Each structure stands twice: as C-alpha cells, then as structure tokens.
Amino acid sequence: MIAYLLRRILYAIPILIGVNLLTFALFFVVNTPDDMARMHLGMKRVTPQAISNWKAEHGYDAPLFYDASAPGINKITHTIFFEKSARMFVLDFGTSDDGRDIWHEIKTRAGPSLAIAVPVFIIGLLVNITFALLMVFFRATYLDFWGVVLCVVLMSISGLFYIIAGQYLIAKLWHLVPISGFNGGIDGLRFILLPVVVSIVAGIGGGARWYRTIFLEEIGKDYVRTARAKGLSEWRVLFRHVLQNGMIPILTGAVVVLPLLFMGSLITESFFGIPGLGSYTIDAIQSQDFAIVRAMVFIGSALYIIGLLLTDISYTLADPRVRLQ
C-alpha cells in the first residue's frame, strides 16, 4: 500500500517536469521574448532598443538555456529557463506585468475561489446523485423518461445562458441578490448565493444523466438480484448495494477535480466579479500577461497531479478489492 502510493508520488515528478518543459517550450521557444516584447509595445515601429529595454525590465534578457558568458554555476542559473521555469518548483513565480508578486496574489485569491467552488462541488454532487437515484428508482416509467429528457435539454443549454439568465432574472429583475461582487464573512453569503445556484443548475443535466447510467449498470448486476432474493426493499437495494458500488466511480471521478477547486471557475468568477483565481486567470489572458498564465498552468498541473494521487488514495479507501491487495 505505502509502497504503491510512494511509487505514484515518484511517478508524479517526471510529469511535473514534463509540464514545465512543455510550457517553457510553448512560451519561450515557439515565440521568442522578442516577439513578446514587440507585441506588448505595439507592432509598428519598435526600435531594437525598446525591445531590449522591455526584456531587461521583465527579466527576459538572459539566454534560454545556457549562458556561456556567465561565470561558474551562473552559466545555468542565469538563463530564462532557470529564472522563469525551474524556479516554479519552489513556488517562485516572479512578478506580473504590473509588478505584483504572483504567489502572493494567488494566495489571497484562493479564498474567494474556494468560497464558490466548494459549495458548488458538494451541493452539486448531492443534488446530482439524488436526482439520478430518483430516476433509477422510477426507471422504465414516464418519470424516468421525462427526467432524462430534462437532463438532455439542460445539458444542451450553454453555460453562459444560465449565468446571464440568472443574473437578469434574479438579480436585475427581482433584486433578490446583488448582480456581482464579493465580500468576506457572513455578508458574503449574499454574493455567493447566485453564482453557486447557477453553477449547480448548469451542472445537473450532464451530471445526473451520467450518474444514472452508472447506477443503471450496477442495477443490472448479479449481486443486486441476490440482494432482492434476500427480501430487501427496493430502496434498501438502491441505497445499500447500488449506491455503494456506484459511488466508487463517482467519488474517484470527483476526487480528481477536488484540488482543482482552488483554481476557481473562469467564467463564473468573471461574470459575478468574484476576485478569485478564475477571474485572475481570465484577466491575465485578456491582458496577455504571460507570467501569470505560466504560473497558473504550472499550479493547475500540480493540482491535477495531486488530484490523481488523491484518486488513488480514494480508490483504496472506497474499494476493498484495492485496499486489501
């Protein structure tokens, strides 16, 4: 068990290095720092002097991999790769284009992101499972049929529509909650209510339908027939036998995204003005702040890898076949 998990952790290291190299290649090799500078300064009539000034200002003036001119160990450390990419392993992300420390920014913005993402994750999971179980309980009836139809319709609607319609109806027309914004403490509840509800509703269609197929597959298995032959009621069969087995794929599927909750949701946060990491990322993309995008790519990958590890762990907890072997 322990050896298995250790091996998984060891396996994560080359992946993180791979991600790092890939992003480095994407950001610095495909396009040179010169291209970047030219774009930031405007395309027309950029003097070479202005470019090198910009590069020096943002720390892009070193060679990519190897600095032959530098003394000793600096041959390697005084490079863009070391300064900009390798440093990320120790959570040093440098500063954004407007001069702020990215890591500090990330730390302060994670809170608002979680305030939205965690309730959405937990309540959404519960709602979807409940909805799916209801459909399975009434399987092969009209309730199930219309439930599936509803799911297909819900998942055919663009996520943007839910947000815009929610903002328009609930906030603008009925003035129940503020349209956007964020505040800490109990007062913040007003602000997160709408984004949370909207995100959950947007996820029901796909989620409930997927869980329904998982449960339906379980319900066709032999052990369910055995459980019925014991004289258990249908609800008990569903809750004790089907749900427990179905939860293995559901939970492990959910655990992967657990660490990614830190990243927040790009769209929701930006529409509702939540000062989280999602809107941070989106602002960076729109203002073409490469340093922030690079940092977010690295953090996102690291969190995903942690998610994979958690998945392995949750498998061993949820499934005795894995735990005890």
Next chain:
Amino acid sequence: MKPTPLLQISDLRTRIGAVRAVDDVSFSVSANETFALLGESGCGKSMTALSIMRLLPEHGTIDAGAVLLEGRDLLALPEASMRAVRGGAIGMIFQEPMTSLNPVLSIGEQVGESLRRHRNLGGAALRAESIHLLNAVGLPDAARRISEYPFQLSGGMKQRVMIAMALAGNPRLLIADEPTTALDVTIQAQVLQLLRSIQRERGMGMLLITHDLGVVAEMADRVGVMYAGELVEIAPRDAFFDAPFHPYSRKLFAALPGRGQRGGALEVIPGMVPALDSAFVGCRFAQRCDAAFDLCRSETPAWTQLAQGHTVRCHLAPTGSRTAMPVPTTSVTQAVMGKATALLTVRNLQVHFPIRSGLLQRQVGAVKAVDGVSLDIGVGETLALVGESGCGKTTVGKAIIQLVKPTAGSVLFNGSELTRLGAAGLRAQRSGFQMIFQDPYSSLNPRMRVVEILEEGMMALGVEPAAGARRKAMTRLLDQVGLAQTALHRYPHEFSGGQRQRIAIARALAVRPRLIVCDEPTSALDVSVQAQILNLLKDLQNELGLSYLFITHNLPVVDYLAQRVAVMYLGRIVETGDTRTVLEHPRHPYTQALLSAAPVISGPRPPKIQLHGDLPSLARPPAGCHFHPRCAQAMEVCRRQYPGQTEINSHQMVWCHLANQIA
C-alpha cells in the same frame, strides 16, 4: 390422502418480451424432498425459478398460473408480503458465486442483512448467528472471515457464503440454480455434499436446477425434464435413471461420453432447440425426434402416467411402445497405439510469470504456472491433459504452440526445437500446430465473415496462395466440419455455439496442421452439442491422422476420446499413462480424488474421497509435495520433499511417495 406439497406450481406461463420462456409448467416439491429441474441452456428452467421468486428481468411477465407455497398463492401476494417470502420462506442460490455477492460489502454484512431482515437480530446476537451460519456451511475460520470481502474468498467458499445467506431466514424451500456449474469437480463434490446434509438436517424442500445428469443422479429424489419451455417428463430418480421414457431424455443419456462409447460415435440430437417466440403446433421435440410420426407434428401430446409418479408428455406413451435406448456402437477393435512415432516432445517445460512488488517494481517471486512439464504425443494420438482450473494446463498448451514464451525447457515439434526459432523460422513451422479455444463466442472475430476467418491463416502461412484453389479448399473444409456452403459469407453471430466451434475447428484445419491443441473445446456447450463436436474431432482424427493435445477437466470426455492422459496439479504432472490404466487404477491420491468426485450416473457409487480445502495459489505452492495439504494419506516425507517419478509399468507413471509402497 396426499399431504399438501410445500410448493405447488400449476400452469405457469412466463414471457420475456416476446419469448415464451416458461410455457404451462406444473410440478410440486414436498418438504424434505429434492426436485431436480433438468434441461439444456435456454429451456426455461432458470426462468421458472425466478418466476417463483417473482424476480424476473425487466421485460419479464408472468401471464398465467399459480405458485402455491404451503397453500398460499405467491403470485397474488402484494410486493411487500412477497419480500417477506424472499429470503424468508424461500432461499435462493445462484449460479455465479463470483458475481452474485456484493464486492464492496463484507460477507458478515451480507449474511447479517438477511438475518436482520427476517429474524430481527441485531448487535452481538446478529454477529454470533452469522458466525454460526458460516460455520454451519463449512467456511473455515468463520469468526475471522466474517470481516473479509468476497474477492478474498475462493469460488467454493463464496458459494458457501451464498448458501449461508440463503439459509439465514430459515427457509422451508431452497432454490439452487446451477449451484456448482462454475466450480471445479472436487469443489462441486464438497458443495453438493453440503447441500445434501443441510437439506436433511433442516427438512427443507429443495428445487435444484441443473443441466448435469450426474448432479441429478447424486442429489434428486424426483426429476423433471424441461425442453423448450415446457416439462416433458417427471419421474422419481431411480425410475428415471433406469428407464427414461421421453425420446429427449433418452437422447440426453446417450449423448454422454464415457468409456462405453469409446471407439464408436456418440449419439447426437440433430437440429437445434426451436425459437421460443413463435407458436407451436404439435410436440416441440418432433423435428429432432427419431420416432416422430404424423400425430407428433399436428397435436400437442398430453400427460400420460406410466407408473406411480412417472408421467411423460409424448404421443408414444399411450401406445406402450418406446424408442429403443440408443445402444452405443462399441467397436472392439480399438486401434492399439504402439509407441507411435513422436510428433511432439516436450521436456521440462517451464512458464513463470514474474511477480513484481515494492517501490521499484523488483521481481519478488514468480507464478510458476508451468513448472517442469514433460510429455510426448505420437502421430495420430490424443493425449488428454486433465486438471482443475488454475492448475496451468491451458498455459502448457499455449506454451507448446508458442503463444506464451516458455521460461525454460524444450519443445521439439517434428524435429525442430520451437523455443529456439526466430520469428521467421517459427512462422515456417506454424502451420504444423494449431489451437481450438474454449469459448466459441470470443474465439471468432465478430467483425469478420467466415470466409475471412478461414482464409486469414491460409494467407498468412501461404497455404493455397491461389485464390481459386483456396476457395476450393474452404469449400472442402466446411464440408468436413459439417457446415453448409452458405456459411462462408455470414458473420459468427448468426451461428449457434456448436456451429461456431465447428468454424473454429475449420479455421485450425485450414492450414493443415498435424497437431491441434484443444483447450476445453466443449466445456461451454450443452451436452448434446458436446457430443457433436467430440464426434467431429474423432472423425477428423481418423480421416487426417491428426494428433490432439486435449485439455479438459471432464474425465468422461477423456475416457471417451484419449489414448493417454496426464493429470496436472499446481503446474506439474502428477500422474500419466494409458487412459484405461490411469482411470481404472489411479495411483496418485489426487487422481483418485478427481475420479471419485465426478458424479456417477449409473451403477454402484463407490465411497467418496472428499478433498478438503481449495487449490493453493500457484504463487506460493506448498513445500514438499504440492498436494500434501489436501491429501488424506500425506506422510512426513510428503511435507519435506517433492516426490520423484515412479514408473509403475510401461503404461503408467506417477509422482508420489506412496507409489512404491502400493506397488
């Protein structure tokens, strides 16, 4: 005055969609009695059981009939009261112990669930009773096992847990649906023995569903034979085995392979079970019946009583005549195999699969699936390789034809050493040996037509490179295996299991091999179809001089087909020799146990040798003789040292410390 039977089923009709799976079935089961429902797959016997429990699959409906349990009509009960019956008055055991237990609940929880539901137990009493039940079904070390999960148990132990669950509600009726079909023969003997004893102890009625005449002979008090959704014959066991009446019942007996038929052809039932979604006119068996006459095709036969308790549904019955019991055509002139020229010589074959573990995935051990097997097969000879599942016999077959790379040892085929050949050299030899697989459903690519299946090997190995000649060769092949020419352009799913196995045989024959490895080719087939395939294999051998390595767990088949036999246990051969010598005078205790465990259909029943416990893991075989933990005659030396080879005579060799003493 007849007492009310425990279970009385009358005129039951069940439909699954358009398929009339159970059609007008009536029978009864009394307390303390075992009623066996016998029939081949798809005849409706399982659906009858599920109808009693009202656990039919989604599209199933019960159209008519009554199911009276102690006088109460179960079909009229509301669902809530029916739930009290399920697991309460009626316990049920299913065929597949591997999938019938919930994988994520401990067995204690699963047994306890029934106890809580039907006996209102809880807390310590629940635990105590669970342990008591598991002890009663012979689960070793029940107090510890109660917190284990199904995957930690062997198949036999899982089936014991299933039985414990079925017994938890103190049922008056136990329904056992093919309870031992998925188990090995020594385990089957254990489970049957257990079922017999608990039935006697508790005075339960038992409805036993099986396709195996042997199981019926050992277990049943009365027998009902089902065919195409209806019952065709009901009889007390002894009457049935002495003189089955219905032509279908008689054919079932005759299709069983055994020594009696050696040298001759097995009786087969021509044709197939009719589709159950159409209306029937006349007797359902008429198309396949040798004795059918006009009346059979126009009128459904009514029940006729032959003797007390022996009724049959056949137009022949009222006339008093019966079909002749097909007499096996025993040929006395069995070709005596001298020391035929060896075609295949295997010496000290080993196949080890590494076990890796730890941080760096170092090899920490090996599963010795095959651990030093030597055997010879002569030209035109059949060698049977016998053993229980997991003993490594299939791996031997695959290693011989180089589908699995042997770890060590030599495989000398027709003068060339296969283990040392490169890819090209091996390809040049490949047409010499082929394989027929166990499962006719997964051994044919569903996406290829028969013509493509047949020509694949011919093209790859350059047999008949010209298209015209190849087409002619394929035509002849289909002829040889008894398929119509129209089969060429059809897909595998259009054929039945037996027909698919014929296609698989034709595919192997297409490259004109001299040796065919047959890996349990009939174990997935019904007994009447098995007879067809065995006949075909025998005919082909006579005609083409083929050699077979016949891998099987079925001793009667060995007796029928093979000249020589090798018995395998945990990766090694423990006894080998002429079939007749080995099967009549087995020297190894394991061979003796195997022979004794196989259910006996007729004749005297010798005392059983019960093997205890399960087959140990190949990864950690017991020290000394691998068999000693299960051997009743184990001695001190058996625990320390693997026995050497003892040649009893020129016809028999055995690896056992006892061999010399007995000899």
Next chain:
Amino acid sequence: MMFKLVMLKTDALIFLLLAAVGIFTWYVRRHDYLRAPWRRVLTNPTGMAAAVVLAVFVVIGLLDSLHYRPALAMKAGQPVQYGVEVLSALDAMLPKLRTHKEKTYSAPLATHLYAKETIVLANGSTVRDYPRLKYGGAQLADPHTQWMRDIVQRIAWGVIEGLTLTALLVLLLAALLARRQPGGLVAALVRLLRGGNAIPWRTLLITCAILLMLGLVIVQLAAAYHVFGTDKVGQDVLYISLKSIRTGLVIGTLTTLVMLPFALLLGIVAGYFRGWVDDLIQYLYTTLNSIPGVLLIAASVLIMQVYIEAHPDVFDTSAARSDIRLLFLCLILGVTSWTGLCRLLRGETLKLREQEYIQAATAFGVSHWRIITRHILPNLQHLVLITVVMDFSGLVLAEAVLTYVGVGVDPAMYSWGNMINSARLEMAREPVVWWQLSAAFVFMFALVLAANLFADSVRDAFDPRGRVQ
C-alpha cells in the same frame, strides 16, 4: 470571370471530411455488422428527427463553406480585380440579409430604430424620436396601423407555403414507398400517415413540416423585416446567426478529425504492444492531460496570436486570417481532448488483445499490422464513433465559452460566442437589448440539442449497455 473561388484551409478540411463520410457510408453499406446498428439508428424516431434538424444545419454550413471573391466592377480592357471581401454561396443566396444594414440596434420585426435620433421633419423642424428603419418595414406607409396586419399576413403565407410543400413531400414519399411495398399509392399513404413503417417516416415528415413552416415564415418575414432585429452596427442578427452555424460545425467536427489519428494510433499502439511503448504514451497523455484544458488552450492561442501578428504578410485576406485562427483553435482543442479517447482505446485494446481470436491469429503468424487493422480496429470502431458524436455538442458549447474568455475564434469572425460576447456588454442598457443574446442561444440550443439526441440514438444503437464515458 465574375468571381474567384477561394478555398480556405477549413473549407478544404470540411470537404475532406465530407469525402471521408462518403467513403465510410459506402464501407458501412458493404458490411453487415456495421449496417445493423445504423439500421437501429434509422428506426429511432427521436434520433431521426434530430438528424433532420442537424441536416439543415449541415446544409447551411456547407453552403457557407463555398467561398469566393467577387470581381470588382472594372472598365473594359483592364485586368479583372477581385474584392478583398470573401463571400460564400450562402451570402449569394441571402444578398438582402447581408447588405441591408441599419444604423444601429433595432428590435426584431421593428420598423423603427432602437435609439432616438434627431430627425429633420419635412417642414424643417427637428424632433428627437425613433427614426424609421432604412429597410425594416420600409414598405409600410403607416407602420402603426399596418404593421400587425402585415406580419400576420406574412406568417399566414409562410404557414400555407409550408403546409403545401409538406403535402407535396408526403405524396412524393408515398409514391416512392408504393413502388417498394404492396398495395398501391393509397395503401402506402395510409401506412405512412399511421406510422406503420420500420423507418419512422411520419416523425420525419412532422419534423420536416415544422421546419418548413418555420423556415418559410422566416423567409416571408425576412423579405421585409429584420426577423431577429439588428446589432450595434445595424447588421441583421438573423444573418449573423446563420453565418455562425459554419463556425460551430467546423469546431465540432474538425477538432475530432484532427485528434482522431493521434488518439487511434497512440491508443492502439499503447494497448497492443504494452511495455515501454505503453509507458511512454501513458506518460505523454498524463502530462498533457494534467495541464488544465482552458489554460493550455489560452496559452496556445495567445502564442499563436503573437505569431499571426508577427507575420501579417502570410495571409492575404482577413477571412484567411480568422480562418487560420479557427483552424488552430480546432487543432489545439483536439490536442487537449484526444487524451480521453486515447485512454479509452488503450484500455479496450488491452482487453481485445487477450481475446481468443487474436491469439488464434497470432498462432497463424499473422503480422502485428494485420492484427491491428483486421482484428482490433474494427472492434474499436463503435467506441470511436460514439465518442465523436458525443463530443460534438460539447465542442460547440465550448466555442462560446472560449470566445468569451478571449481565446476562441477571431473577434471578426461570425460566431455565437462573439454574438454573446458583444451582446453581454449591452446587458446593463435600459431597456435591455435581448434579441442578439436570444438568437445566439436559440440557434446554439437547437444545434446542440439535436446533436445530443442524435448522439444518444447512435450510442444506444452501437452500445446496448448504454454507457461510454
């Protein structure tokens, strides 16, 4: 020459895809095991109704993929010059929609502008009022009294035309069916209307009838009004919505086309050969998969933007420029989404290679390549198909989101994402400009719903277990 054909990169790929679909259809017709599940799709009423709706979208998208540059009016003797504007066959069919531009916003079917302007009256005085539209309802002398009547009339005409065409369609179909079935025309007609055929013709006809009526009503109205209003620069919203169809379809289909070879090759190779090849491929897709999709797309699109801006000379028209961006978006979406299919195929190949028929082929010494193409690929094909149709709708929805984030299609390109994005900025306006958003959502919803329903029927037909993740 009146025009010069322009073959954009995505056009070429679309027609390549069309050819591939054609070949695949021909292949399916020749193989029984492939035909059987498609026959099940054909008999599924919901799936077929969805297919009809999809077909309408596809036809519009294909028309919009035949691009050309019109010749400019030249004096005789001069060499012909072509306009920089790239038009499509769809534009040629809808000249009015394209060219009838108002000044700014106008509501659907409106006759007046949505913003007040200073109007100089005939007597020279000026008032601030909503001016009449240049085109919308321009034929009405007095909109206040005539508008309602005119609208109702046009709708009625549209419905009548639709019904007539449907009736013709019914007769035509009955005549065709009567030639293959016994009982003559009347019997075929009765059977058709009662729904007594294996293929759900009646459902198809009802779908056609609804679509025809809807379409013809819109045609009637569009002749004189802006059915969905106009946007900020006075462009007809119906026109924008129709032009956006192609973008949605391209993203939904080309992405899959791009990723399919990778996923197939790597998935099968990993599962079939196992060992270090498998390790390497697993490492590759785990690494790619671990980068959050949106961020990888964002990073790549930003990088590409830099590239395009650094090399403006490569693209001769703005259409070519936004086209290359669209293609690149498909490419990068493909890169981020092939991992799922790859993993699925690897797992399935691992299972397949243990199948006895593959061992039998190995026993014949059949080469790896032949085993992969003859045994493994055909048995994976249903998985690929299901994935492709299931992914389509997700990709169409993703376009809108990515465009909103700013890493989607070119801002100059017609797309539902751009429509939503530009309309969103007007949400704060009182009264709200709702039609642009609504049109985009309605079109997107229709396409995605039809795609989802069709995908469901395909999945049900190919995978009776009803489950593919």
